[in-house]
Amino acid sequence: MTRTGIAACIATLGAAAFGTSFAQDASTSSVPDVADTKPLPVEVDHPGRELFERNCAPCHAPGPGDDGAPMLPGTAALAAKYQGQRYGALELRGDLDANVLRYFVRNGIGAMPMFRKVELSDADIDLIAAYLEASAEANLSRR
Numbered sequence: 001m002t003r004t005g006i007a008a009c010i011a012t013l014g015a016a017a018f019g020t021s022f023a024q025d026a027s028t029s030s031v032p033d034v035a036d037t038k039p040l041p042v043e044v045d046h047p048g049r050e051l052f053e054r055n056c057a058p059c060h061a062p063g064p065g066d067d068g069a070p071m072l073p074g075t076a077a078l079a080a081k082y083q084g085q086r087y088g089a090l091e092l093r094g095d096l097d098a099n100v101l102r103y104f105v106r107n108g109i110g111a112m113p114m115f116r117k118v119e120l121s122d123a124d125i126d127l128i129a130a131y132l133e134a135s136a137e138a139n140l141s142r143r
C-alpha cells in the first residue's frame, strides 16, 4: 500500500469511529450560527419528535430562552463551542448519529444532565437521532 493509501485509510477509520461525517465537515463547511434563533421553517412529522420536544427541546430548540436570552442554554453553548462551524440547534445538525447521541445522553456534558435508561430507553435515543437527521435534512435544504 502506498503512503497516501495508508493515510486515506487512517482518515476513513477516524471518521468511522466518530460516526459518518462527525470528524470531517467542521473543516470543510462553514455555517452561520445566527440562523439558530429563527424557528425552523419545516416542522418534520416523525415519531422521534415528541421525545425530542419533551426531553431535549427545553435546552436545545432553536428559539430564544424563556428568560429573554437570545438562545436556549444547549443551543447557546453549542453555538459558542463551534463558532459558526456547526449549527447550535440540534435539529439542524445532520452529523449526530445514534451512537454519538447515546454517548452524550447517557453521560451528560457540562450543564447537560445524563439520562438513565428508565428515563429514556436506547430505542428512544435511536428515534431522537432519526428525527434529528430527518429534521436537518428537511430544514437545511430550505436555507
Ligand code: HEC
Pocket: 052, 055, 056, 057, 058, 059, 060, 073, 074, 075, 077, 078, 081, 090, 096, 100, 101, 104, 105, 109, 110, 111, 112, 113, 115, 120, 128
Ligand atoms: C438542561 C439542559 C439540557 C437538556 C435537557 C439537554 N441538553 Fe444536551 N446539552 C446541553 C448543554 C448546555 C450542552 C453543551 C455542554 C458543553 O459542551 O459544555 C449540551 C450538549 C449536547 C450534545 C453535544 C453536542 C456537541 O456537538 O458537542 C448533544 C449531542 C446533546 N446535548 C444532546 C441532547 C439530547 C439528545 C437531549 C435530550 C435527550 C439533551 N441534549 C438534553 C443542555 C441540555
